[in-house]
Amino acid sequence: MAESYPALRAGQRLTAELLDSMLPRFARKTTDTSRASTTTLADDEHLTFTVEANAVYAMDGWIKYFASTTPDIQIGFATPTGTLGEWGWLMPGSTTTGTATAGYSIRTDTNDAADPRAGYGTSDSNMYTPISGLWRIGSTAGSLTLRWAQNTSNATATIVFTDSWLRLQRIA
Secondary structure, eight states, rough: OOSSSSOOOTTTOOOOHHHHHTTEEEEOOOSOOOEEEESEEEEEEEEEEEEOTTEEEEEEEEEEEOOOOOTEEEEEEEETTTTTEEEEEEEEOTTTTOOOTTTTOEOOOOOEEOOOOEEOOOOOOOEEEEEEEEEOOSOOOEEEEEEEEOSSSSSEEEEETOOOOOOOOOOO
């Protein structure tokens, strides 16, 4: 069964608020953020959305980052209590090298809404990962926020770059 939000009815009054609720939300990083010597997931100050209780959202995005091979990166999401769903990414694998002859391996993991996941870095190039998911918000409204940190604590900073973005669309 196809889902849509909001459910429009013949004769319904179209208001600015109703039309606005139909638009996707877009969050873009406006500055680089560096984190070093920490494995504690922290909210990204730019990649966050307010979500409604008892709603369903589809998400996609593009995360550009640098993580050396020692700290790597871990990504997860903070969600309101009772949120279910899954998210995934196309993440460089653990045998990643930046050489033209070796290429890149790709992980295609899917993750429970509440679970963070480690991704890999290289010492010689910036990386990006496309990311997507579906979030079923429970009876508590709140924020849906990308969280990230180093996977292994290291003095070499892991960086999520300006113009990384997420798009969120309410679908039910």
